[in-house]
Amino acid sequence: MIKSLKTQSHKLSDPAYQLQVLNNYSESLRDLPRFRDKLKETDLFPLKPTGIEIFQMNVGYMCNMTCKHCHVDAGPDRREVMKKETFRQCLEALRDSEATTVDLTGGAPEMNPHFKWFVEEASKLGKEITVRSNLTILTTAPKYRALPEFFAKHGVEVTCSLPFYNKSRTDRQRGEGTYEKSIEALQKLNGIGYGREGSGLELNLVYNPAGAFLPGEQEPMEQTFKRQLSRKHGIVFNKLFTITNLPISRFLNFLLESGNLEDYMDRLVTAYNPAAAQGVMCRNTISVGWDGTLYDCDFNQMLDMPVEEDAPRHISEWNELKLNNRTIRINQHCFGCTAGAGSSCGGATT
Amino acid sequence: MADTYYQPEDLKKFKDVADFGPELAEKFFEYYGAVFEEGALSAREKALIALAVSHTVQCPYCIDAYTTESLEKGASEEQMMEAVHVASAIRGGSSLVHGVQMMNKTKDLSM
Ligand code: SF4
Numbered sequence A: 001m002i003k004s005l006k007t008q009s010h011k012l013s014d015p016a017y018q019l020q021v022l023n024n025y026s027e028s029l030r031d032l033p034r035f036r037d038k039l040k041e042t043d044l045f046p047l048k049p050t051g052i053e054i055f056q057m058n059v060g061y062m063c064n065m066t067c068k069h070c071h072v073d074a075g076p077d078r079r080e081v082m083k084k085e086t087f088r089q090c091l092e093a094l095r096d097s098e099a100t101t102v103d104l105t106g107g108a109p110e111m112n113p114h115f116k117w118f119v120e121e122a123s124k125l126g127k128e129i130t131v132r133s134n135l136t137i138l139t140t141a142p143k144y145r146a147l148p149e150f151f152a153k154h155g156v157e158v159t160c161s162l163p164f165y166n167k168s169r170t171d172r173q174r175g176e177g178t179y180e181k182s183i184e185a186l187q188k189l190n191g192i193g194y195g196r197e198g199s200g201l202e203l204n205l206v207y208n209p210a211g212a213f214l215p216g217e218q219e220p221m222e223q224t225f226k227r228q229l230s231r232k233h234g235i236v237f238n239k240l241f242t243i244t245n246l247p248i249s250r251f252l253n254f255l256l257e258s259g260n261l262e263d264y265m266d267r268l269v270t271a272y273n274p275a276a277a278q279g280v281m282c283r284n285t286i287s288v289g290w291d292g293t294l295y296d297c298d299f300n301q302m303l304d305m306p307v308e309e310d311a312p313r314h315i316s317e318w319n320e321l322k323l324n325n326r327t328i329r330i331n332q333h334c335f336g337c338t339a340g341a342g343s344s345c346g347g348a349t350t
Numbered sequence B: 001m002a003d004t005y006y007q008p009e010d011l012k013k014f015k016d017v018a019d020f021g022p023e024l025a026e027k028f029f030e031y032y033g034a035v036f037e038e039g040a041l042s043a044r045e046k047a048l049i050a051l052a053v054s055h056t057v058q059c060p061y062c063i064d065a066y067t068t069e070s071l072e073k074g075a076s077e078e079q080m081m082e083a084v085h086v087a088s089a090i091r092g093g094s095s096l097v098h099g100v101q102m103m104n105k106t107k108d109l110s111m
């Protein structure tokens, strides 16, 4: 089994070291413009939220997979999972929150023992619920195999990762056998109406490059995926979200080991797009960690950068007004969100 | 003086050709950008054509650039290799078809 960086006690499992690498690893990285200065040029510094539309919960770092690019450093060996008490606090916060969407991520969010209970409770609040599924989990134990029907019953939007429309590139990033399992899960989801016109059951795919390159334009990529998956497997889906790999955690490890770090950062910085900076997802999202800590986004969560000190830092202290006034914490990894057409959990931002 | 003719970092300096002649460079880059936009051919198809042509002109800069571009535009490894074979087939074929000229000349000269 591939081990997480954390279990290996790898240097890069330390968020402080990751930030040091991004800022200082070599002369060319030191010479790159700072994200803060780019925001200043764009009149976006200090970076402020526009409101909270998406309430994203990382319900644990445990996962059945150990993908090479994972920014969470998730895996079967991770034990951090959200407790029921924290879920309850999230429900409390959501009750009078402006947030329209609850976005469940991980690890594999399905592996959290309170997952189904929480989906039921959150759907009673009338919020839209999105689950970020790795697909393969839906082909494992019977309790997970039964999840598509459960999702359909609660109108959960399923957003799932599929890095490419063929086996070799998918398996290289996510592990041998991933492609077949993903196709099986997608066919199952299609079978109960997901991704089919008029069903109201939304099935979206997430594409992220399997290497040190940027995602192409979202619209043509979606067309290519639709054509290929339909032709090869009869699969249909609603939207494709193109996501840029942020240079943190295991993807940072890959960049360093393959000697691509400098060029990749240079690409991101050169492709800085002011319009994408306007639309970065931290401006309309809050990210809740497995232990209830609040972050500007899931990436900041992994870099151990909670929301700024003046804002409530734990879900138990939820105060939307104060959170809406916070200043978002940024660093060099943020260039991943502003390159080209921009990147967020909902794909391109421009 | 550089110790090799090709330096990978020179690719990033492509636009600097404008330093010695801005007007023509500007015209060229505007045209270049327009050529690669989505059109009757998709940007992915154009990247694959460019990849094939890069192998024909054997330009290391172009090969690096259009390998990356093809990956970014969502081309698969199989498609990229097929593009290179197209270039290779045309190159090989264009040599071989001249064999007819050689044969014609041989016949002209022979008893
Ligand atoms: S990328 Fe997703 S599926 Fe892969 S290890 Fe990370 S959390 Fe799990």
Ligand code: SF4
Pocket: A280, A281, A282, A283, A296, A297, A298, A299, A300, A328, A329, A330, A331, A333, A334, A337
């Ligand atoms: S990494 Fe997070 S904080 Fe930085 S720009 Fe992206 S969403 Fe915002």
